[in-house]
Amino acid sequence: MMVDQFVAQIRRLGHGVIDAVMRLGFAARFFMALILASGTGLRRFSLVVREIYFAGFMSLIIISVSGLFVGMVLGLQGYNTLQRFGSESALGVLVALSLLRELGPVVAALLFASRAGTAMTAEIGLMKSTEQLVAMDMMAVNPLARVIAPKFWAGVLSMPLLAAIFSAVGIFGGYLIGVRFIGVDAGTFWSQMQAQVSVRTDILYGVYKSFVFGVVVTAIALFEGFDAPATAEGVSRATTRTVVISSLAILVLDFVLTAFMLGGN
Amino acid sequence: MANDPSIKVECNILVFFHLIYPVTLLYMSSETLVEITNLDFSYPNRAILKGINLSIPKGQVVAIMGGSGCGKTTLLRLIGGMIRAQSGKVCVGGEDIQGMTRDQLYGMRRRMGMLFQFGALFTDLSVFENVAFPLREHTDLPESMIADLVLLKLHVVGLRGAAYMMPSELSGGMSRRVALARAIALDPMLMMYDEPFTGLDPISLGVIGKLIRDLNDALGTTSILVTHDIHESLNMVDYVYFISEGQVVAQGTPDEVRHSASAFVEQFVNGYPDGPVPFHYPAPSLQEDLRMGTRK
Numbered sequence: 001m002m003v004d005q006f007v008a009q010i011r012r013l014g015h016g017v018i019d020a021v022m023r024l025g026f027a028a029r030f031f032m033a034l035i036l037a038s039g040t041g042l043r044r045f046s047l048v049v050r051e052i053y054f055a056g057f058m059s060l061i062i063i064s065v066s067g068l069f070v071g072m073v074l075g076l077q078g079y080n081t082l083q084r085f086g087s088e089s090a091l092g093v094l095v096a097l098s099l100l101r102e103l104g105p106v107v108a109a110l111l112f113a114s115r116a117g118t119a120m121t122a123e124i125g126l127m128k129s130t131e132q133l134v135a136m137d138m139m140a141v142n143p144l145a146r147v148i149a150p151k152f153w154a155g156v157l158s159m160p161l162l163a164a165i166f167s168a169v170g171i172f173g174g175y176l177i178g179v180r181f182i183g184v185d186a187g188t189f190w191s192q193m194q195a196q197v198s199v200r201t202d203i204l205y206g207v208y209k210s211f212v213f214g215v216v217v218t219a220i221a222l223f224e225g226f227d228a229p230a231t232a233e234g235v236s237r238a239t240t241r242t243v244v245i246s247s248l249a250i251l252v253l254d255f256v257l258t259a260f261m262l263g264g265n
Numbered sequence: 266m267a268n269d270p271s272i273k274v275e276c277n278i279l280v281f282f283h284l285i286y287p288v289t290l291l292y293m294s295s296e297t298l299v300e301i302t303n304l305d306f307s308y309p310n311r312a313i314l315k316g317i318n319l320s321i322p323k324g325q326v327v328a329i330m331g332g333s334g335c336g337k338t339t340l341l342r343l344i345g346g347m348i349r350a351q352s353g354k355v356c357v358g359g360e361d362i363q364g365m366t367r368d369q370l371y372g373m374r375r376r377m378g379m380l381f382q383f384g385a386l387f388t389d390l391s392v393f394e395n396v397a398f399p400l401r402e403h404t405d406l407p408e409s410m411i412a413d414l415v416l417l418k419l420h421v422v423g424l425r426g427a428a429y430m431m432p433s434e435l436s437g438g439m440s441r442r443v444a445l446a447r448a449i450a451l452d453p454m455l456m457m458y459d460e461p462f463t464g465l466d467p468i469s470l471g472v473i474g475k476l477i478r479d480l481n482d483a484l485g486t487t488s489i490l491v492t493h494d495i496h497e498s499l500n501m502v503d504y505v506y507f508i509s510e511g512q513v514v515a516q517g518t519p520d521e522v523r524h525s526a527s528a529f530v531e532q533f534v535n536g537y538p539d540g541p542v543p544f545h546y547p548a549p550s551l552q553e554d555l556r557m558g559t560r561k
Contacts, residue, residue, distance in 0.1 A: 135385035
């Protein structure tokens with residue numbers, strides 16, 4: 001009896017591992033097919049522009065408001081810490097570097113995954129469960145090229161722009177608190193920032209990060225929608241998985257990319 | 266006078282009947298449009314179709330009937346090339362669907378139309394844009410011509426007045442009529458209907474049935490109808506195949522079906538709860554399951 005239970009558990013474990021490997025393989029094939037189908041999708045750029053409106057433009061409010069408050073918190077916390085060492089003049093640099101190198105790309109990507117990623121998963125999942133994708137395929141129109149590739153490229157293009165807007169609004173939030181509210185000298189705030197922030201190692205590294213996050217988050221969101229079981233529960237679970245997997249991927253990749261970028265300096 | 270819209274519509278109707286319709290008729294030159302030979306299909310651990318043979322003559326409306334889960338929709342998907350069989354052949358217009366590349370398959374699908382069970386309309390597009398979708402994707406027609414063709418197709422299904430409504434504003438029957446207009450947008454040689462009568466009120470059901478028959482005759486297409494609705498179907502189809510347990514168990518014209526001596530057909534036509542299709546799903550005996558006689 002004990003042996004039977006042990007064998008059953010080993011079998012379950014084996015099934016789980018095989019299923020996970022198969023899903024990973026399917027995801028890789030999906031991604032390859034998506035890239036191959038992108039040519040047709042990109043030729044009709046109006047489809048990408050439409051998706052940029054839904055994924056990017058419609059995310060502007062949450063990105064801007066979050067960026068403003070994150071910047072304001074950085075202003076408060078940064079001033080509180082820096083004044084202990086008599087370095088309040090470095091507040092602008094602290095706010096800018098924190099946002100451009102880390103918080104801008106990472107928080108914007110997390111927000112993008114929660115707002116646009118889940119919307120993409122739900123839309124693709126519902127299109128699948130209501131047979132819209134298979135109907136399109138039966139009309140000799142490749143759904144990967146017509147529906148999924150434009151969403152993918154819209155996500156990839158929107159993410160760095162959203163991260164940039166997040167950082168810019170965040171710096172403005174830091175300025176409001178640091179300069180307008182606490183009274184740090186405005187000239188010092190901006191000139192220190194201008195002197196210490198490098199385009200190549202600070203701004204561009206942030207852009208690279210947000211580009212990678214854009215690829216990963218959008219690909220995960222689209223795959224989860226495409227792979228969702230055609231039921232209400234299946235779509236709901238896929239939407240949850242999009243947030244969980246995207247968030248973990250963003251944080252793990254952020255560490256890996258930061259390690260490579262700092263190692264390269 | 267030259268810009269009179271009614272003249273433009275009439276010109277397009279002339280184009281339709283003098284150019285497109287004769288081309289469609291050309292497909293009717295030989296006898297059989299769809300030929301299925303020794304077709305086997307199974308999902309992991311479950312055989313769905315076992316050595317099916319059937320042929321669909323050109324220009325006819327043929328119904329494929331059987332209980333839920335007997336493989337009717339699977340058969341349609343095999344004909345459309347959406348899935349591939351383990352063995353056997355599916356030939357449409359003399360070409361083997363199973364061996365086609367994606368491009369060849371897409372070429373063939375441009376000559377097919379399919380009406381899905383609940384319409385499968387694109388929910389982010391209006392009725393007009395749904396019907397225009399295949400025309401925009403596969404033709405370079407000017408916008409004015411597309412608009413005329415879409416309105417004509419919608420007129421045929423009686424929904425020209427609903428052209429600018431969204432799919433969420435339509436009833437089930439209207440959705441299916443719009444989907445039908447979209448499916449015939451490119452004047453297909455083969456139309457496939459997957460459970461077109463499910464969930465419709467008697468009037469909508471009659472409308473859809475009449476449209477299927479009329480469109481088939483007017484456009485010279487061939488229609489395959491997968492359905493449970495025996496009474497509506499027998500009034501409008503030319504031939505019926507019955508499928509049970511993955512095999513063709515009976516076939517014939519509606520009259521032959523009505524007078525069939527087959528126990529399966531009798532059960533199906535009269536809706537008997539028990540017969541060749543048993544009421545109980547296979548299981549051990551009740552005594553065995555309840556452990557009668559072995560309990561202490």
